[in-house]
Amino acid sequence: MIDDSPVKYDALRAATAARIALGRAGDALPTAPLLDFQLAHARARDAVYTELDADAIAAALSGHEIVRMRSQAADRGEYLRRPDLGRRVDPAGLVALRPGDYDAAFVVADGLSAMAVNRQAVALVAAVCALLGGWRVAPVVLVQQGRVAIGDEIGAALGASLVVVLLGERPGLSAADSLGAYLTWAPEPGRRDSERNCISNIRPGGLPIATAADQLAWLMREARSRRLSGIDLKEDRLSLLAASAAIERPP
């Protein structure tokens, strides 16, 4: 039993990314894992306070018309304290939106990690649009201090059949740059979270951009053909994602 144990213990260790077998200094952590943890937390904290790089995103999405706006949350502190304000567009921004005959609108918001948006959003928009063929896509709206539900108001103002909100998820210690994509059919203020579909953990080392784009394009086509989104639009390959997304409310 003990002869082959090192191999099996290695297998145990390899089966989880949890911080196990860290060793001890007295009762405490050894110095290296202590500092590793603090570095991971520092990355997450920085991600929460990183700003949306709207200029770079607009430049990279040069094939799209871009509209910039902000939510009613004045700064990060208010954004964190008042999620309701992060779900509402600053009135000055709304006037820039003109309704059109759009199949889809993309809203790119900082969420809880602008780092994720700065790194992943452009590539995802480009990859999804490439898969959508003849869809009429509305101008891309960039939002500072935005939460998921802000897409309802924006999508409604644009007259879009569906809205996809891309935003940074709450940073974890293992990844501070996870992007989330939330799809809502027939966006209008008051939509419930159960009426959305979510693809989460989009990042290098998580769900790759190409896979996320496939899943998102599939969801968008299904939503359009069935004229709905949310829990009624779950597919087996996505049910695990939906289940994990249900644990916490979206940013």
Place this chain on the structure above:
Amino acid sequence: MPSYRTDLSGTRYSFRDLAHLLAAATPRRSGDALAGIAAASDVERMAARFVLADLPLATFLQESVVPYEEDEVTRLILDRHDRAAFAPVAHLTIGGLREWILGKATPAALAAVAPGLTPEMAAAVSKIMRNQDLIAAARKCRVVTAFRTTLGLPGRMAVRLQPNHPTDDPTGVAAAILDGLLMGCGDAVIGINPATDSIDNIVTLLTLIDELRQRFAIPTQSCVLSHVTSTILAIERGAPVDLTFQSVAGTEAANRGFGVDLTLLREAHEATRSLQRGTVGDNVMYFETGQGSALSADAHHGVDQQTLECRAYAVAREFSPLLVNSVVGFIGPEYLYDSKQIIRAGLEDHFCGKLLGLPMGVDVCYTNHAEADQDDMDSLLTLLGVAGVNFVIGVPGADDIMLNYQSTSFHDALYVRRALDLRPAPEFEAWLEAVELSDGQGGIRPIGFDRGGMMLGWDGGVP
């Protein structure tokens, strides 16, 4: 209805009802500000506390913060109120109750009066207590429960071993369990938050923990923290269910948001007890709560989050739970903004739960968008250890890779047990001695992962 008003330096402060008064008296908290019910100023908050301090306890039996007709939690609180237990304190005001708790009350007197106190009374007295009051008073409250271990005994603190995994991989879960056992954790429960709530998955995880427990003769209980309806189905499938878990809140509407009501909880309680799997006791329920859950579910009735949290304890105590855990920092900064608010809330929840007769543990935790870090968790963990918390959470390296938040670690448990001379549950302590993990001086020997596995006779295989 009595009038709630006072004059301070020539300014009149009045509060329209008990809910308004309680909300205004609460220490500053982002969730109450979000709900629009926080005090407008610090002086208004003090005015509310003066009014509250003079309020007779009997007022709380005459006025409900959530209407009796609309809410089964209110009905539970008032219908279950024990007048005989209440008698020794019936003449007191809230201010007088504070002084009685901190002064004359013995542990036995506090235990006897618990069924006579309502959640709103507990919330009210906590609002006029400082942190040191919350600690000193909680230390006096003893709530002992048992299943395969006995929890809440003086001088002891247990740990829930929380071996979560983002895909529920049994080998990964087993690895985290081994890591925790080697640091003396798991006497409160080995409890997994499943990533998916399917019955097959729940049965797989329950079977995994149960087989490990039996193979190594570990005196503890297991739990997969799925929805109560899933656990009932698992029981019907013959799965080894020790404890039934459920998140609960302080209003009927918030509980409906969790997909539960009192009838369903009664059914689950009876189904779980009928299995008779406990050896030293039959407390079979595990509840989790947290300030802000009712507002999050849009079911707060204009009542502050700390008072509603106490009402969740009324739901819990109806079912004689083994464990009640306030997951204090999990909900995020819109409810508890920073470490000051998290620490205060953790001490309030622990004290109020204990005062109401519940076996309180606290998940000392935070998320990455809250203004808090591990230093703050060290502070709260130490304070709760002094306060006599029944159990805390142990996660590998304090990093829960499934729920994506930071809690306390196995190392933290070693620290606080050593610093405050706290021992594990007696049955578990005997096991730690039998497998030679104890160092004989109240600590745990520093044994590496591989060697520890061999010592337990674990070949590294997973059931």
